[in-house]
Amino acid sequence: MTEHINQKKFKSMSRRELLKLTPVVALGAFAIPQLQAPLLKAGVGFSDWASGVLFRSGHLAPTFTDAEVAPFDKFPVNDYDVDDPEIDLNNWKLTVAGSVEKPGQYTLAQIQSLPKITQNTRHVCVEGWDVIGNFGGARLSDFLKMIGAATLAPYVTVECADDYYESLDMATALHPQTLLCYEMYSKPLTREHGAPLRLQIPTKIGYKQAKYLTKFEVASELYRVGYWEDQGYSHFYGL
Amino acid sequence: MASHVVEIEDAKTGEVTQAVYEHPFIVRLCHWVNAISLFVLVGSGLQIFRAFPSFGAKIPQKDLIHWPKAFAIGGWLGGALQWHLTFVWIYIASGLLYVGYQLFSGNYRQILFVPRDVPGVWPMLRHYFFFGPKPAAKETYNPLQKHAYTSAIVLGLLSMLTGIAIWKPVQFSWLAWMMGGFHYARLWHFLIMWALIAFVFGHLVMVVLHGWSNFVSMFTGWKKDPEYRPE
Numbered sequence: 001m002t003e004h005i006n007q008k009k010f011k012s013m014s015r016r017e018l019l020k021l022t023p024v025v026a027l028g029a030f031a032i033p034q035l036q037a038p039l040l041k042a043g044v045g046f047s048d049w050a051s052g053v054l055f056r057s058g059h060l061a062p063t064f065t066d067a068e069v070a071p072f073d074k075f076p077v078n079d080y081d082v083d084d085p086e087i088d089l090n091n092w093k094l095t096v097a098g099s100v101e102k103p104g105q106y107t108l109a110q111i112q113s114l115p116k117i118t119q120n121t122r123h124v125c126v127e128g129w130d131v132i133g134n135f136g137g138a139r140l141s142d143f144l145k146m147i148g149a150a151t152l153a154p155y156v157t158v159e160c161a162d163d164y165y166e167s168l169d170m171a172t173a174l175h176p177q178t179l180l181c182y183e184m185y186s187k188p189l190t191r192e193h194g195a196p197l198r199l200q201i202p203t204k205i206g207y208k209q210a211k212y213l214t215k216f217e218v219a220s221e222l223y224r225v226g227y228w229e230d231q232g233y234s235h236f237y238g239l
Numbered sequence: 240m241a242s243h244v245v246e247i248e249d250a251k252t253g254e255v256t257q258a259v260y261e262h263p264f265i266v267r268l269c270h271w272v273n274a275i276s277l278f279v280l281v282g283s284g285l286q287i288f289r290a291f292p293s294f295g296a297k298i299p300q301k302d303l304i305h306w307p308k309a310f311a312i313g314g315w316l317g318g319a320l321q322w323h324l325t326f327v328w329i330y331i332a333s334g335l336l337y338v339g340y341q342l343f344s345g346n347y348r349q350i351l352f353v354p355r356d357v358p359g360v361w362p363m364l365r366h367y368f369f370f371g372p373k374p375a376a377k378e379t380y381n382p383l384q385k386h387a388y389t390s391a392i393v394l395g396l397l398s399m400l401t402g403i404a405i406w407k408p409v410q411f412s413w414l415a416w417m418m419g420g421f422h423y424a425r426l427w428h429f430l431i432m433w434a435l436i437a438f439v440f441g442h443l444v445m446v447v448l449h450g451w452s453n454f455v456s457m458f459t460g461w462k463k464d465p466e467y468r469p470e
Binding site for chain 1: 257293408410
């Protein structure tokens with residue numbers, strides 16, 4: 001049975017159906033300058049929340065054979081400012097502070113006394129390139145034990161000789177592949193790769209893997225997140 | 240599936256036009272939300288691509304194309320990532336709601352390309368591209384349309400899966416592995432974007448060719464004077 005109606009009825013039926021689509025107009029909020037920044041912040045915040053949920057402490061990043069590792073001279077150097085912040089490598093010490101039992105100055109020899117891990121993992125840059133490299137260093141979790149860190153604290157933060165700074169969630173800091181890295185390709189870190197000590201975290205994006213470390217802190221809250229994060233990049237960016 | 244059909248009588252001339260309720264509310268809602276989010280994702284995706292316009296190694300880097308900034312969204316890499324990481328959730332939500340509704344309502348039979356549609360493809364192609372006679376319309380959508388809509392859904396799904404492999408190559412390492420690793424996932428994601436752009440282009444051409452009442456139906460659901468005979 002086909003219903004017979006007049007044009008007026010059809011117009012009102014059509015209008016009613018059209019009005020049901022008004023929720024789509026809500027997306028126009030993104031075009032309002034005052035609302036755009038907070039909405040995008042909420043969107044990235046939701047993504048970061050999902051990243052945190054998806055992170056699994058026991059899940060290892062893929063590792064690769066020596067044949068799959070890129071040659072050292074093909075491993076890109078990225079920095080935000082200088083290739084070499086001119087650290088005096090002979091007198092370098094890492095300052096440890098925050099929620100730890102043994103704060104103070106730590107030498108490279110002390111960090112190298114911890115069990116050494118070497119791994120071939122993929123480094124992924126936020127720009128889109130990726131490279132498989134060979135890295136050596138101490139597990140950050142071992143170092144956290146050495147300094148008597150309160151691992152219930154949610155964050156660790158680092159400061160660098162080039163004024164770069166970064167932060168990590170504790171779950172990632174305790175991940176077995178997260179290294180305080182002092183070697184690449186079985187040689188001490190070169191200056192442009194962050195001598196004498198950098199973070200190497202196969203479960204994080206490249207900008208989290210700070211170079212030229214000078215200060216290490218265990219923190220209960222963050223007053224700043226990281227050099228790039230504070231300009232609008234994802235806070236968590238786990239891979 | 241019986242469609243909702245009405246006959247509209249012109250008060251002056253007494254002329255009767257048929258109208259069919261072709262697009263249910265959820266389909267229209269998802270269509271427009273998806274269209275807007277795809278637009279933002281493509282625009283911001285191209286800005287993200289500008290940060291490393293290559294699928295080779297960083298050293299030595301050979302740029303594939305220099306995509307103009309004017310045809311991108313976000314202004315810089317960080318800004319583009321904000322748009323991308325925000326609208327991807329809207330895109331996925333509208334996609335899942337759409338697919339879920341189609342399956343639940345049985346409406347998917349209208350658009351799902353199935354083996355029995357294969358014989359109808361050639362006559363339709365002959366009509367569109369080689370001035371062949373127009374095959375009689377038996378269903379709401381002809382075999383080529385069904386092929387296009389089914390492909391678009393598959394492409395949407397692939398865009399999501401390749402995107403997840405790029406966003407989370409460690410937590411979803413199996414997904415990245417299936418695509419040949421992070422490196423290739425990024426290439427597939429890029430190619431799938433162009434395939435979706437090709438779909439949208441063809442879709443818009445057909446919208447223009449099919450005229451106003453067809454276009455209006457995507458807003459109101461009601462299509463006046465349809466080219467097929469509704470049951």
